[in-house]
Amino acid sequence: MKFKNALKLSIIAFIIALSQNSFGQITIDNSKTNAQLVTQLLGSGVSASNIVFRGVRNVSTRYQVGSFSTATTTLAQMGFTSGVVLSTGNTSDIPLTLGTNPGSVGQMSYNYISGTAGEIRQSNPVAGQDADADNLLSVNYYNAAILEFDFVPLGNSVSFRYIFGSEEYSDQGGFINYQCSSYNDKFAFLISGPGIAGGQGYTFNARNIARLSNGSEVGINSVNSGVVGSSGGAPSASNCTSCNPAWVQNTPSPEFLGHIDGTQLNGNTHILTASQSGLTPGLTYHIRLLITDAQDGAYDAVVYLETGSFSSPAPSIGVIASPSTICAGSSTQLTATVTSGTPNYTYTWSDGTSTIRTNTGTASLTDQFNVSPTVTTTYYVTVTDQGSPVQTSTGSVLVTVNPLPVVTASATPATICAGQTLNLSSTPNGATSYAWAGPNSFTSTSQNPTIAGATIGATGIYTVTITNGG
DSSP states (O other): OOOOOHHHHHHHHHHHHHHGGGOOSEEEEOOOOHHHHHHHHBOTTEEEEEEEEESOEEETTEESEEEEEEOHHHHHHHOOSEEEEEESSOGGGOBOOTTOOGGGSOOOOOOOOTTOTTOBOTTSOGGGOOHHHHHHOSSOEEEEEEEEEEEEESSSEEEEEEEEEETTSOOSSSSOOOTTSSOOOEEEEEEESTTOOOOSSOGGGOEEOOBOTTSOBOBTTTSSOSOOOSSSSSOOHHHHHHHOTTOBTTBOOTTBOOOOTTBOOSEEBOOEEEEEEOOOTTSOEEEEEEEEEESSSOSOEEEEEETTOBBOOOOOEEEEEESSEEETTOOEEEEEEEOSSOSSEEEEEEOSSSEEEEEEEEOOSEEEEEEOOSSOEEEEEEEEOOOSSOOEEEEEEEEEEEOOOOOEEEEESSSOOTTSOEEEEEESTTOSEEEEEETTTEEEOSSSOEETTOOGGGOSOOEEEEEOOO
């Protein structure tokens, strides 16, 4: 069972009233519509529709969703200038006077009671429940908040950046620490649509992409300071290792940041990235951004989503020349390869001064042709896809041209008697290779070969081929 500090909770309103003008490190705006919030999240290469929020919104001036902006110390520690925030409590409770230890003041802990308009919990009537929140937790869920929408990616992947924070992390004062307990507040980013087979029990066979690099879901028990808590009933290290096999007791998780100055939450993760590859450009997918309390509604959690970070990448292009070094008069093959974007593609090649090739409206992911530069040249290619909006990407490759060597060859003496030595010589010195050929099937790889005891059969023309620089 959770116990609350009655004294601290009773004075929180007084503290907020006194320090309201001292905030300014994080500013919460609860006035934006669902469409405005999602538009704020969208970056390049993705469009959204059918936007829905479920949760408490403007009930007695309390909100579970809003936008935020940061400044000075809070910005430096968080790393997000602005974004959208989902909370199991009240977003307006997030700001805290800069320099204040959150463990020294009242907790961010708004427990919405059953029947609060919009409140989502397991014990509600069916209309106030959520199957995905139930699947996310192995215990009862409370105060869930969900922002969901359809989206169309222009590339074959989508990603966005986020930070998870909670009041149930250790307050460093010994009063609150629910780490490694059954009060494991969590969140999920559930993506569903063509080609996605989550196999995790979520609706529409969605996949939770809010995960660490080892596949563990992000929550209090998977990312924390490494200290087993003393709150929440029978906390143990096994509760953390079962959520994250890489968790080590008394060692902070690499993804754990701690407190962000100017905010109320006791602990936060570093910036994390959620991503999904294997998408089909131009098709419609669905994402649900969900956060919920575990076991009860006390001590809130938040997830910060960075402005403009929900994006599908522009066409990614790689360019090679084979070979990349040639001799003057030789040719090389240029190849451009696209790995994302929306077909069809237009490839435009340039030598830095003029367009030398255009391949328009092809579905091919590669474009290649031969060039014969006379001097070292950098070639550029710009690929344009057919997304809406159109996206472009540019790559380049350097072709090094080595000049042909100026070759001289001589025989000393040019006329000899049978039995004498014939001395052959060539320039330049220090070439990569020399190849002599002459009468009587004569061959040599020396720069300056000799023929001792030459016979009449040595009479004729000798040639040397010199290779320099490959």
